[in-house]
Amino acid sequence: MVRAGLLEEDEYGQWTLSAAGWEQAREVRRRNRPDHGDEFMRREAMWEALLAAGGPGDVSAGLIRDLGIYAGARGIYVNQDRTKSTVAPNGIALSFLHTGRSFSDELTEDGVLYRYPKTNRPGDDKFEVAAAKAAYRSGLPVFVVGPGSTLTKRIVYRGYVERFDDELGALLITFTQDELPPPPPEREDENPFTLTDEASKRTYSLRQNRPNQGRFAMKVFQRYGTACAVCGLDVYGLVQAAHLRAKKRSGSDDERNGLPLCANHHLAFDRLLWAIEPGTLKLASRHSGPDLGELGISKPDLTHLKRKPHDGSVADSWQEWKKGQPDLLDTGT
Numbered sequence: 001m002v003r004a005g006l007l008e009e010d011e012y013g014q015w016t017l018s019a020a021g022w023e024q025a026r027e028v029r030r031r032n033r034p035d036h037g038d039e040f041m042r043r044e045a046m047w048e049a050l051l052a053a054g055g056p057g058d059v060s061a062g063l064i065r066d067l068g069i070y071a072g073a074r075g076i077y078v079n080q081d082r083t084k085s086t087v088a089p090n091g092i093a094l095s096f097l098h099t100g101r102s103f104s105d106e107l108t109e110d111g112v113l114y115r116y117p118k119t120n121r122p123g124d125d126k127f128e129v130a131a132a133k134a135a136y137r138s139g140l141p142v143f144v145v146g147p148g149s150t151l152t153k154r155i156v157y158r159g160y161v162e163r164f165d166d167e168l169g170a171l172l173i174t175f176t177q178d179e180l181p182p183p184p185p186e187r188e189d190e191n192p193f194t195l196t197d198e199a200s201k202r203t204y205s206l207r208q209n210r211p212n213q214g215r216f217a218m219k220v221f222q223r224y225g226t227a228c229a230v231c232g233l234d235v236y237g238l239v240q241a242a243h244l245r246a247k248k249r250s251g252s253d254d255e256r257n258g259l260p261l262c263a264n265h266h267l268a269f270d271r272l273l274w275a276i277e278p279g280t281l282k283l284a285s286r287h288s289g290p291d292l293g294e295l296g297i298s299k300p301d302l303t304h305l306k307r308k309p310h311d312g313s314v315a316d317s318w319q320e321w322k323k324g325q326p327d328l329l330d331t332g333t
């Protein structure tokens, strides 16, 4: 320590930290401090500056770079110098670029379902994902930079990384100007099931209450996988998170009220061309046709899913389907 100039003898003959020693001690403390207070203030200052400059909509890419919100050419920007620490060895992600690789419908006013980067530099991808997870753990706000109204303009959203899933290769960012409450409990199946919106407003945590269409999609894909539940099609961008009790009938965003369906089978389900029989989970089509084969449905039932939708949602959608099948009404099924 003495040789490194970190300790010096003071006027009372005691060894004490030199100016350089104090600096190093402060640095060690800063790197190990979990509350990231300075970084939080820095991010808030960036946001204030962006608003003061007329943002967050339709601002120039140059302004975003000048303010330090985004730099470089990667999807996830990390200011390593400022955020690298022992608890976040890859730094803490600051901003996410919403590029052409993502589909535009995954970015809404409420948030974004953001796919992990998959570039020809897998090492960098890994570091960026680690930095995104550090943003989740730190509770620091992040920015999402999306396309503006013209090619040269951008829009910036402020939000929080709310959840991530390695198997899915995606993370969810919810946009809000406020602080985000702590994460919801892990074991969601133990939460009371809610079929309708109104009921879910009473039982969901504050965090879950924040609107974010991407949240429902992410939870549905986490629960059932990303393949269409009735034909097995598994192509990114073509499979959607469908509501069994539809949104227009106040269906809840509980993932147990959902099912991954390709765009065709989603539309066919909403048009009551097929349904799921309660109990057996067998798939049924209209007696007047088209039959399951004509609809391109290749699964006989939903028993192949490792986790099933909620009985309440299946029964509700079955009732709705039967209303459109006058020939079934008297059969007692």
Ligand SMILES: [Zn+2]
Pocket (backbone or CB within 6 Å): 228, 229, 230, 231, 232, 233, 261, 262, 263, 264, 265
């Ligand atoms: Zn399908």
